[in-house]
Amino acid sequence: MKKKIQFSLLYRDMWQSSGKFQPRKDQLERIAPVIIDMGCFARVETNGGAFEQVNLLAGENPNDAVRAFCKPFNEVGIKTHMLDRGLNALRMYTVPDDVRQLMYKVKHAQGVDITRIFCGLNDVRNIIPSIKWAAEAGMTPQATLCITNSPVHTVEYYCDIADKVIAAGAKEVCLKDMAGIGQPAMLGQLTKAIKDKHPDIIIEYHGHSGPGLSMASILEVCKNGADIIDTAMEPLSWGKVHPDIISVQSMLKNEGFDVPEINMNAYMKARSLTQEFIDEWLGYFINPQNKVMSSLLLGCGLPGGMMGSMMADLGGIRSTINNIRKKKGEEELSMDDMLVKLFDEVAYVWPRVGYPPLVTPFSQYVKNIALMNLLTLEQGKGRFVMMDDAMWGMILGKSGKIPGTIDPELVELAKAQGREFTDADPHTLIPNNLDEFKKEMDENGWDYGKDDEELFELAMHPEQYRNYKSGQAKKNFLADLQKAKDAKLGSQLTPEQLSAFKHAKADAVVAPVRGQVFWEFNGEGECAPSVEPYIGKEYKEGDVFCYIQAPWGEFVEVPAAMGGKLVEIGAKQGSKINKGDVVAYIERAHE
Template sequence: MEFLSSKPLLITDTILRDAHQSQAATRMRLEDMLPACEILDSIGYYSLECWGGATFDACMRYLDEDPWDRLRALRRHLPHTKLQMLFRGQSILGYRNYADDVVDSFCAKSIENGIDIVRVFDALNDPRNLEQALRSVKKYGGLAEAAISYTVSPIHDEAYFLRLAQELAQMGADSICIKDMANLLSPMAAYSLVKRLKETVTLPIHLHTHDSAGTGAMVNLMAAVAGADIVDTALSPLAGGVSQPATESMVAALKGTLRDTGLDLSRLGSAAAHFRTVSASLEQAGFLDSRVLRVDASALIWQVPGGMLSNLIAQLRQIGREELYESVLAEIPSVRRDFGYPPLVTPSSQIIGSQAVLNVVTGKRYQMFSKESKAMLRGEYGQLPGPVNPEVLQKAGIREEDRITCRPADLLQPELPASREKYKALAQREEDVLSLALFPQVAEEFLIKKDRWSNSPPSIGFMFFH
């Protein structure tokens, strides 16, 4: 099998974001990152994914760090490398749709504070939920990477993804990302999809996968053979399992080939040596469980991401019904089919999983609905990929004429003026307003603490800002 491209394969390393989000509950601190920045900046990565996703919330909620301060610090210490973030479309970094003015301002401030590339995705693959973010990223000088949430269903065949890529390209995307959040993309399917995408659109193709089912490195390799321009990997101390395949392994596999990355294994080894100590600290603190490193092929059977599995276990444990785990797993594909085959990624994975738990625990399917389930069925999150089971709509008390058919954000009024007024005594800058708009309770508690400590410096030995 011959390489379909002779260009060096570009590498995005996720060590500063998705790697520790996936393996260590997003608990890596800025002080763990900064000592490695000089060597990371010298490696020659296409980009470093370092912000967005769950990091914004986790910084304030668990680490007593301001996410905006983190971004500015990383920008100062990584002057030669593009910085990348993950952005949930109209949901930004939260769990509901926000008004267009919040999306626009968040894009502006992210780029102003140091982000170069914004990967924008939508859990339902509804392009309307990407429109504003893509437009705003480009308006403020960032690179807009539009992501396809990859999944497997009777709806989601190769032709579906090709049509979606064409639509995203027409919307002004600078690159297309295949976002395989559950390692469902098989190596041969990756080869075929990348090859067809390269024939269909003229944009760079960026592949993001995980190694949950043990096929991540094979998926990346076959994508490289098919002509993918960029792949996501993670430095080895936080690679594999529910994280991305290892950077060093990918670089070594392609060394001396047409797609040689050109990256220096010794420099990668120096960076990895630092993160081995960080990984050990995270494990000692109880944030890194060896189970996240295991190959679990159940995702290929149930099509459930690893993070969703752990969430289901936690839900059942909370109500003392862990014995129902297998029954809930078996129910998830049925709920997903009834809901029109949404991809299982935040927030749809949580919604489908919780509904499956309700169906099994009550012993009667759809006797109870969560408010999020009803919102998804009504169309508040966007257009579901396939038709919804009409019996489920009836049980949820939703008439067909009540379902939303427009872009959901068109129903939202501007939010920032009210947020600025509400928090004028607390917010010292526009970034604070945005933090409060996305996470009102968490950000308010954090900013009150931040203000108190800035006026009364903590004792020596307590590091609040790094």
């Protein structure tokens, strides 16, 4: 009898591995029925990880988005799943127990079936409490093994972790090959070892395509008993993201596995919709390099999803290093030179900090230590002299037990700086604080939301939620979007062409008199300064756009032309302006 393989569509991770933002609620509502029509997915990754945070950053409500996206899948029996960072829950730093417990109640109520719980250090103490809380809330807890390739990350090492999380109540195990550097043969051996001992446990494989091993890995895990394979789809498959469902389905079908057929008409429609979302706004925050595979990733072990930010960081450090080299009369380094140096330095640092799996946030910590080492070595100061508390926290054990051994040099350096190592259970170091956020909600008159989901968002993402509630997040986002659009245009056009393009569909609002520009008088609150409006603000025909105080003292109202969206400001709050000067440009709403 043919072995049956199911597929999951990583609609959240496709976006996170490509760029900064996630689709809006209205876009998710449009794509969900088409994903269902494809007929090949038993599961869809709907949320988790950075999903909620970037919704808030875009001025959107993530709770509305999760509920709306999950609902159609719930109705047809497609399982929904989320990414859960264990001790860090949905963010990049530690979360108290009471907030983590609330998360599972909220997400289950919103329609999320499965939570994929991982710890970047594979410390079961960060996973087991979440297994218990998720099960109590009615969710299926899927425990995760973060796959990497080092002398300590053996089949036996991973099997020991699998035994512990299964004993704690995990119904499923995910092999999370987040950098795509897991060796196919080892992954096959690991899958077989877990299945031989725990035949009823569901195994799901998650691999990234960056270094080029993922298709071989998928074949190996399927031959050895894996049940579910994570996939992506065009236009966000391949590169440093995930293999495409079409290729995975074809390979497994021809190998003799029982796999579902793909409705290609629906696939093409979903592909077209996703491209539409990219073209509308999401593409302005996608790094083109994330569409490029690179075997160089095998050497450093860093996840493909962080290559964009790494290259930006490397460019900044390169400039500083080349200034130092120039003063010393040495030849400047190219970006290729710097990249090789960084990969070599990561290879030097990684074993010395105990081989933490290179997944969020530890991949960032290791990369940043290596990056700072390149700078301080060039300065003649040696290594490990520019490390912040987060980096040290990883080394000292505050985030969990490091898999390997910390280098004696770092042990001595910690002692010299008065830092102490700990083997305490990480979650016991974090006091509960949900009551503080309840108090804040009460004082502001904010509703806790359905199933306490708004309280949860504040407790999970305090700064981002406050900015969302005040409206500042939406203002910041629209300004960032306009900058991104300008930057993209600016890379293709001369300044004159850029200006002409931006203003082609816009009306110039001109000053009717000479004087001083006032956009507002009291700001948006008692203590808020008076400033110019944010880019993207909408005006109706006849709205007051701004005021100009004429030389004789009169405040002259300037109307918002025919209305529309503010795209450029030519005069700051309080600035002097002549009659006929352009105050701003408004993109017409009627076009």
